[in-house]
Amino acid sequence: MAKIYYTKTDEAPALATLSFLPIVKSFTETAHIAIETKDISLASRICAMFPEYLEKDQQIPDDLAILGELAKTPEANIIKLPNISASIPQLKEAIEELQKKGYNLPNYPDEPKTDEEKTIKAKYDKIKGSAVNPVLREGNSDRRAPKAVKNYAKKHPHTMGEWSSDSKTHVASMSHGDFKSNEKSLTMSNADDIRIELVGNNGETIILKDKITLQKEEVIDATVMSKKALVDFLTKEIADARKEGLLLSLHFKATMMKVSDPIIFGHALKVYFADLFQTYGETFEKLGIDPNDGLETLLDKIGKLPADQHKEIEQAIAKNIENGPDLAMVNSEKGITNLHVPSDVIIDASMPAMIRNSGKMWDKNGKLKDTKAIIPDSSYSDIYQATIDFCKEHGAFDPTTMGTVPNVGLMAQKAEEYGSHDKTFEIPKAGTARVVSISTGKTLMEHQVEQGDIWRMCQVKDAPVQDWVKLAVSRARATNIPAVFWLDKDRAHDAELIKKVNRYLKDHDTDGLDIRILSPLEATKFTLKRIKEGKDTISVSGNVLRDYLTDLFPILEVGTSAKMLSIVPLMNGGGLFETGAGGSAPKHVEQFLEEGHLRWDSLGEFLALAVSLEFFGEKNNNKKAQVIADALDKATEKFLENDKSPSRKVNELDTRGSHFYLALYWAEQLALQDQDGDLKATFSKVFGELSSNEAKIAQELIDAQGSPVNIGGYYLPDAEMASNAMRPSETLNNILSSIS
Ligand SMILES: NC(=O)C1=CN([C@@H]2O[C@H](COP(=O)(O)OP(=O)(O)OC[C@H]3O[C@@H](n4cnc5c(N)ncnc54)[C@H](OP(=O)(O)O)[C@@H]3O)[C@@H](O)[C@H]2O)C=CC1
Numbered sequence: 001m002a003k004i005y006y007t008k009t010d011e012a013p014a015l016a017t018l019s020f021l022p023i024v025k026s027f028t029e030t031a032h033i034a035i036e037t038k039d040i041s042l043a044s045r046i047c048a049m050f051p052e053y054l055e056k057d058q059q060i061p062d063d064l065a066i067l068g069e070l071a072k073t074p075e076a077n078i079i080k081l082p083n084i085s086a087s088i089p090q091l092k093e094a095i096e097e098l099q100k101k102g103y104n105l106p107n108y109p110d111e112p113k114t115d116e117e118k119t120i121k122a123k124y125d126k127i128k129g130s131a132v133n134p135v136l137r138e139g140n141s142d143r144r145a146p147k148a149v150k151n152y153a154k155k156h157p158h159t160m161g162e163w164s165s166d167s168k169t170h171v172a173s174m175s176h177g178d179f180k181s182n183e184k185s186l187t188m189s190n191a192d193d194i195r196i197e198l199v200g201n202n203g204e205t206i207i208l209k210d211k212i213t214l215q216k217e218e219v220i221d222a223t224v225m226s227k228k229a230l231v232d233f234l235t236k237e238i239a240d241a242r243k244e245g246l247l248l249s250l251h252f253k254a255t256m257m258k259v260s261d262p263i264i265f266g267h268a269l270k271v272y273f274a275d276l277f278q279t280y281g282e283t284f285e286k287l288g289i290d291p292n293d294g295l296e297t298l299l300d301k302i303g304k305l306p307a308d309q310h311k312e313i314e315q316a317i318a319k320n321i322e323n324g325p326d327l328a329m330v331n332s333e334k335g336i337t338n339l340h341v342p343s344d345v346i347i348d349a350s351m352p353a354m355i356r357n358s359g360k361m362w363d364k365n366g367k368l369k370d371t372k373a374i375i376p377d378s379s380y381s382d383i384y385q386a387t388i389d390f391c392k393e394h395g396a397f398d399p400t401t402m403g404t405v406p407n408v409g410l411m412a413q414k415a416e417e418y419g420s421h422d423k424t425f426e427i428p429k430a431g432t433a434r435v436v437s438i439s440t441g442k443t444l445m446e447h448q449v450e451q452g453d454i455w456r457m458c459q460v461k462d463a464p465v466q467d468w469v470k471l472a473v474s475r476a477r478a479t480n481i482p483a484v485f486w487l488d489k490d491r492a493h494d495a496e497l498i499k500k501v502n503r504y505l506k507d508h509d510t511d512g513l514d515i516r517i518l519s520p521l522e523a524t525k526f527t528l529k530r531i532k533e534g535k536d537t538i539s540v541s542g543n544v545l546r547d548y549l550t551d552l553f554p555i556l557e558v559g560t561s562a563k564m565l566s567i568v569p570l571m572n573g574g575g576l577f578e579t580g581a582g583g584s585a586p587k588h589v590e591q592f593l594e595e596g597h598l599r600w601d602s603l604g605e606f607l608a609l610a611v612s613l614e615f616f617g618e619k620n621n622n623k624k625a626q627v628i629a630d631a632l633d634k635a636t637e638k639f640l641e642n643d644k645s646p647s648r649k650v651n652e653l654d655t656r657g658s659h660f661y662l663a664l665y666w667a668e669q670l671a672l673q674d675q676d677g678d679l680k681a682t683f684s685k686v687f688g689e690l691s692s693n694e695a696k697i698a699q700e701l702i703d704a705q706g707s708p709v710n711i712g713g714y715y716l717p718d719a720e721m722a723s724n725a726m727r728p729s730e731t732l733n734n735i736l737s738s739i740s
Pocket residue numbers: 081082083084085086133255343344345346349350560561562580581582583584585586587588599600601602
């Protein structure tokens with residue numbers, strides 16, 4: 001039977017689902033739409049990987065693998081909520097919580113010695129970082145702010161920090177030796193198998209990857225970041241931040257770039273704490289401290305030392321921080337710096353948040369301060385510098401007048417950098433890293449490398465590129481707004497893509513459309529100028545810029561990327577509907593546990609559900625599904641008009657209250673419509689009950705706030721406790737369960 005698959009994930013979105021999904025189910029059952037939940041939370045992904053360590057009743061199926069297969073079929077209809085992309089510290093926390101709950105899972109072996117440990121580590125490494133999205137994203141991405149959302153922002157603009165022309169905030173990137181400057185690229189003229197090897201200067205060859213099967217017309221590229229150039233760059237910039245009195249902030253994507261970026265982060269930590277590592281390097285090594293895991297893990301591990309030594313090192317750390325430039329803070333109250341956890345500052349969200357905040361970040365005293373934003377690789381960093389320059393010249397953007405920038409992103413089949421982690425290596429010794437054709441023995445690309453350099457290869461297949469060009473043209477046609485391919489002819493990889501774009505554009509009717517190819521820097525300038533004039537521009541970008549731009553523009557335009565419509569038309573005909581373009585907002589869980597108020601905005605979920613229902617209706621010829629989808633769209637518009645999004649403050653409407661209002665308006669629209677008599681009859685009654693109890697339900701949902709909440713866990717909350725916490729209105733629950 002056809003179904004809609006709804007994902008259960010982590011943190012704030014998972015909590016929100018506990019309140020929203022019961023509403024969805026009771027509404028959609030009336031139209032014979034089956035909704036099945038698939039659990040892809042971090043805790044469940046861990047358990048699914050280690051059945052042999054678990055009791056029978058703890059073993060669970062690998063729902064992610066099941067969904068991954070489903071995504072390749074025309075029947076797929078998946079609603080995907082944001083999930084945790086776990087850093088090593090998060091992964092370890094989750095394992096520990098599960099172990100405490102009686103799951104006999106193995107520890108994460110930092111330095112595996114036995115074969116068993118190596119297998120365990122390999123399994124955990126598959127769960128680490130961004131491990132869900134690449135499996136499900138069998139299509140390219142179409143993200144945009146719906147008209148109703150844009151209109152809402154115009155009517156109720158979010159706050160925007162003012163910009164001053166003498167702001168000292170800037171982006172610092174490497175000028176040589178980085179991934180951008182060393183990139184080589186080519187398009188395969190035939191299908192072939194290749195291997196990646198390192199020929200040491202001593203003549204010994206190490207096979208880094210024994211075989212990768214490439215398709216005809218696949219674009220591959222290889223590049224390297226020099227450790228020496230990176231360390232020199234970090235040393236210089238950290239000193240400069242101190243000299244200029246700027247905050248030091250680092251912006252990476254340690255989640256999606258799960259091999260390279262933690263290493264880069266580790267170098268930043270070592271350079272910032274150079275004196276500390278100089279003095280205590282050996283002690284740290286003995287304690288098994290990996291700088292790539294961040295300062296928090298380091299602080300934890302030195303706790304194992306005898307008290308006097310522990311104190312001495314803590315003092316040395318404090319002194320080092322005192323002497324260094326001030327660090328940008330993730331949480332000033334709790335003393336959590338930018339260097340604590342590699343996954344705490346994620347560039348797609350952190351740079352736009354900074355730009356929205358007058359180009360400032362928080363210092364240790366909770367004060368906003370100009371910052372040096374370190375983005376080591378220069379491939380994409382100039383888009384942020386250009387945006388900063390624009391704000392310095394023109395002031396902050398105005399949400400009440402600014403245009404919009406939808407994105408069409410190349411993403412399918414692990415495209416480009418975000419699919420590179422199985423081909424990324426920290427080079428063990430000096431030599432030549434090369435990509436070799438197995439059939440001919442010919443070297444396709446090679447780099448001279450030093451020990452510690454980070455070398456990587458990326459791939460993008462031809463079919464996804466063709467699909468991406470098609471999607472771009474169809475969005476340009478549907479909206480009649482200019483579409484810009486953000487590609488740089490002077491970058492090796494982009495030059496290959498430009499050839500393809502020019503070729504595949506000819507397959508479509510582009511008559512009358514404004515389609516251009518501009519370098520990311522030129523595209524930023526072009527787009528920002530238009531945005532300021534209230535004009536819209538489609539960005540058509542590769543995978544990394546898809547990620548960056550779909551936080552940057554939404555955060556400036558509508559305050560958060562949670563309000564985005566985010567569709568992935570799957571290449572084999574199915575649909576993946578992502579709920580917004582942001583993450584799992586751990587800060588929101590913290591607030592919920594402390595004061596019983598959840599401020600997670602589910603708007604992205606409402607939008608995704610409506611398109612999923614519409615898709616379901618079309619695929620299964622289910623007219624009721626279409627009626628329910630139309631009603632949901634209208635309800636969402638009214639929801640926005642009446643401003644029923646969660647407030648940030650306790651004892652005001654929160655996520656749960658916002659869900660109630662959505663249900664109220666949804667029922668109202670179903671009662672008002674005339675296409676389906678059964679639905680009209682059912683929901684006239686439901687609407688009557690919900691509206692006559694509005695004040696009572698709203699009060700019950702406020703009464704549930706104001707004190708700490710216990711949900712029995714973080715990564716694996718107790719199902720009943722969490723559900724009770726998220727469904728505190730008995731009146732609402734009774735009305736929902738009476739719908740049939
Ligand atoms: N698709 C996916 O699965 C994605 C997953 N992630 C993962 O999410 C985690 C957190 O990432 P992070 O970079 O902090 O990004 P988030 O998007 O989770 O959070 C950044 C900030 O954006 C605001 N925000 C985001 N979503 C909402 C929402 N629905 N309602 C209201 N405000 C919202 C919040 O700001 P405020 O403080 O103002 O409330 C939040 O603190 C990581 O594990 C990351 O890997 C990240 C991106 C996408």
